[in-house]
Amino acid sequence: MDFSDKTNGELFALLANVMRELRKRDLVRTANNPVADLGERLFCSALGWHREQNQAKDFDAITEKQEKVQIKARRMTREKDSMRSGVIRDKESWDLIALAMFDADFMIKRAIIVPRQTVLRHMKWSKRQLGWYISLTQRFWREPDIVDVSKELHPNAEALFLQRQPEAIEPAHLPDVLESLAQAKRREFATDAEVEAAFRRFDP
Secondary structure, three states, X not given: OOOOOOOXXXXXXXXXXXXXXXXXOOOOOOOOOHHXXXXXXXXXXXXXXXXXXXXXXOOOEEOOOOOEEEEEEEEOOOOOOOOEOOOEOOOOOOOEEEEEEEOOOOOEEEEEEEEHXXXXXXXXXXXOOOEEEEEXXXXXXXXXXXEEOHHHHHHHHHHHHHOOOOOOOOOOHHHHHHHHHHHHHOOOOOOHHHHHHHHHOOOO
16 A cells, blocks of 8 residues: 555544444554554453453453453554563563564564563663663563563464454463463472473483
């Protein structure tokens, strides 16, 4: 679709109309940047979380174990490939941070869940935004208790864009994700020997 012949005013009007239509379809909850709402929707629909309706609260969803989750989402573009999460306004009202990273076309690049203690180790203060953010450095990505749920969100993202029913997650698969997160919170990690033994079972 070529927009090069549109005036600036026509482009802003088109954007406003698109945002209104997305709200009508219940894909976003505000007229602001749609990435945050998209991240919330995908995490909650894929993992069965209850999406918090009161936007004044400092968490966005509640897990089956009644853990409070703040959901952050970033759209990564060539112009802005940010190495930080969205702003976290407080350090007390949540148990987990869920972070979705989208490409320029709003497709999921990576989705993770991070336990509270890990987040606190990587939080930095922004004077400009008057809030905290997670510094997404290589050191952060090496944390062993980060749970990657990208594969769980991908079918829901694809179904959302194609306007079809998402594929149901296999019942046996979701408990594995939840147990991985629980182990991470308890800081129970496999030893190198245990990992090697697990892979050895697949050797011919």
